[in-house]
Amino acid sequence: MNRYLLIDGNNLVHAASASKKLTVGETEVQGIYVFIRMLRTAIGKYPMCKPVVLWDGASWRYMNFPEYKGNRDKSDTPSTKKQAEDRVSAKKQIPAIMKAVTLLGVDQVRASNMEGDDLAAIMGDRYAARGDKIVLCSGDKDWIQLAGGNVLWYDPIKDRKVRTPEDIETAIKVKVKSFEQFVEFKALCGDIGDNVPGVGGVGEKGAQDFLEMFGSFTAFTNGCLDGTIDPTTLPKKFRDLAEDEDKQIAFSRNIWLMDLRTSKRPAPVNLTVTHGEPDLARFETFCRRLMFQSFLTDLPLWASVFPAFRLEEAA
Numbered sequence: 001m002n003r004y005l006l007i008d009g010n011n012l013v014h015a016a017s018a019s020k021k022l023t024v025g026e027t028e029v030q031g032i033y034v035f036i037r038m039l040r041t042a043i044g045k046y047p048m049c050k051p052v053v054l055w056d057g058a059s060w061r062y063m064n065f066p067e068y069k070g071n072r073d074k075s076d077t078p079s080t081k082k083q084a085e086d087r088v089s090a091k092k093q094i095p096a097i098m099k100a101v102t103l104l105g106v107d108q109v110r111a112s113n114m115e116g117d118d119l120a121a122i123m124g125d126r127y128a129a130r131g132d133k134i135v136l137c138s139g140d141k142d143w144i145q146l147a148g149g150n151v152l153w154y155d156p157i158k159d160r161k162v163r164t165p166e167d168i169e170t171a172i173k174v175k176v177k178s179f180e181q182f183v184e185f186k187a188l189c190g191d192i193g194d195n196v197p198g199v200g201g202v203g204e205k206g207a208q209d210f211l212e213m214f215g216s217f218t219a220f221t222n223g224c225l226d227g228t229i230d231p232t233t234l235p236k237k238f239r240d241l242a243e244d245e246d247k248q249i250a251f252s253r254n255i256w257l258m259d260l261r262t263s264k265r266p267a268p269v270n271l272t273v274t275h276g277e278p279d280l281a282r283f284e285t286f287c288r289r290l291m292f293q294s295f296l297t298d299l300p301l302w303a304s305v306f307p308a309f310r311l312e313e314a315a
Contacts, residue, residue, distance in 0.1 A: 001131050001132055001133065002050065002127070002132045002133075003046075003048050003049040003050065003132065003133045003134070003135075004049055004050050004051075004052060004123070004124075004127055004132060004133070004134050004135070005042065005043065005046050005049035005050065005051040005052065005134075005135045005137055006052055006054055006119075006120050006123060006124060006134060006135070006136050006137065007039065007042060007051060007052065007053045007054065007137040007138070008054060008116050008117075008120070008136075008137060008138030008139070008140055008143065009053045009054055009055045009056075009094075009097075009108070009116060010055060010056045010090075010094075010115075010116055011116070011138045011139050011140045012035055012038050012039070012137075012138075012139070012156065012157075013031055013035050013090050013093065013094055013097055014086065014087065014090045015034075015038070015139060015157050016030065016031045016032075016033075016034035016035040016038060016090075017030060017031030017034075017086050017087075017089050017090035017093060018086045018090075019031075019034045024289075024290055024291055028089050028092070028093065029093065029096075029290050029291075029292075031089060031090050031093035031094075031097065032093050032096050032097050032100065032290060032292075033290070033292055035093075035097050035100075036097075036100055036104075036292075036295070038156055038157075039051075039053075039101070039104075039106070040302075040305050040306070041156065042137045042154070042156050043106075043305055043306060043307075044305045045154075045156075046135050046154075047305070049133075049135055050107075050307065051106050051107075051306075051307070052106070052107045052108070052109060052123075053101055053106060053107070053108045053109070054108075054109050054110070054116035054119040054120055054123075055094075055098075055108060055109070055110040055116055056110075056114075056115045056116050057110055057111050057112040057113055057114050057115070057269075057270075058112060058113060059113075059114065059115050060113045060114065060118075060265070060266050061115075061257055063113075064264075065196075065253070065257060096290075098274070099286065100283065100286060101276070102274060102276055102277050103276075103277065103278065103279050103280075103282050103283040103286060104276065104278065104283060104303070104306050104308065104309075105276035105277070105278030105306055105307065105308025105309065106276045106306065106308075107273060107274065107275050107276050108273070108274040108276075109123070109271070109272070109273050109274075110271075110272050110274075111268035111269060111270060111271045111272070112269050112270040113266060113268065113269040113270075114266075114268055114269075116138075117140065117142055117143065117260050118260060118265060118268075119268070120136055120138070120143055120146060120260070121146055121260035121261055121265075122268070124136060124146050124151055125146075125261070128149060128150045128151050131150070132150065133150045133151075133152075134150060134151045134152070135151075135152050135154050136151060136152065136153045136154065137154050137156055138153070138154075138155065138156075139155045139156065139157035139158065141172055142186075142191075142258065142260065143260075144162050144168060144171075144172070144179070144182060145179045145182050145183050145259070145260060145261075146179075146260060147162045147163055147164075147167075147179065148163065148164065148165075148179055151163075153171075155171070160172070165177055165178050165179060165181070165182070168182060174204070174208065175208050175212075176208065176211060177211075177212075180216070181211045181215075181216070183255065183258055183259050184207075184211060184216060184217055184255070185204075185207045185208065185211060186254070186258045187199075187217075187251050187254035187255045187258055187259075188202050188206075188207035188210065188217075188251065188254075189202065189203065189204050189207050190254060191258065194257075196254055196257055196258070197250070198250070198254070199241065199247040199250045199251050199254070200240075200247060200250070201236075201237045201240060201247075202237050202241075206237050206238075210238060210241075213238075214229070217241075217251055220238075220241065220242070221242065221248070224242040229242075231243060276308060278306075278308035278309060280299065280300070280303055280309060283299075283303070284296060284299055287299075
């Protein structure tokens, strides 16, 4: 049995870049510095796992739904302007982060038509099917749906964990009975961060109540069709789901946008695996150039968290 730590590179780098600004000259480097710290912490927390960083390519979802994540570059308010600036800063720092990850001996994976979410689903399911154990390291709640059995979701930003559907309520205050219900919950509510609107009129509490009452959207619509459910006796927000075709279409669209295992997911294109090339001397030069002095006080000890530099292996 193998163990893997699948790390959401883009999620971590955006969180890192939004931290207190650090500069070398006029170049922002806080994303690089904090990302490396977060990476080291995650690897140290799960030392038996082989770490792999997954990066976003161009999403196939955008090709089918052009509005997908279209809100992320808006800057019409101070808040959205700050978020847009953080994203630009993060993007500029990714090449240096990828270089640091390589020098620390950690593998990286990217496909030109997929987000890291899709790669986590493909790789996580493949590894779990053969009996391996997987930790999904991401602050993105979309990854929760991939948990269960040998797969754990770990949020390194807020230190939250999910392995079972019951854990979801503790982690993010959403009560569902299965990971499938969690996907339907998201489809009903939508996702503001990804610019995917919900079906309208339901909300988070309503979505949880709906799934508690009917189990799934399919069971609900089938019940309405066969007469076991009388829509006229239901609250308007649920009655509309049975009678409003636009809401039904919106739900179906959201399912294929949010279900990381959807049959609409294409095969990876230009799948690239960048193997780690551990080189502590070059990493030291990298850190000196960017003035990351805290890493250099005792670099061999600091780096020993990473599998390529574990002290017991060198002994």
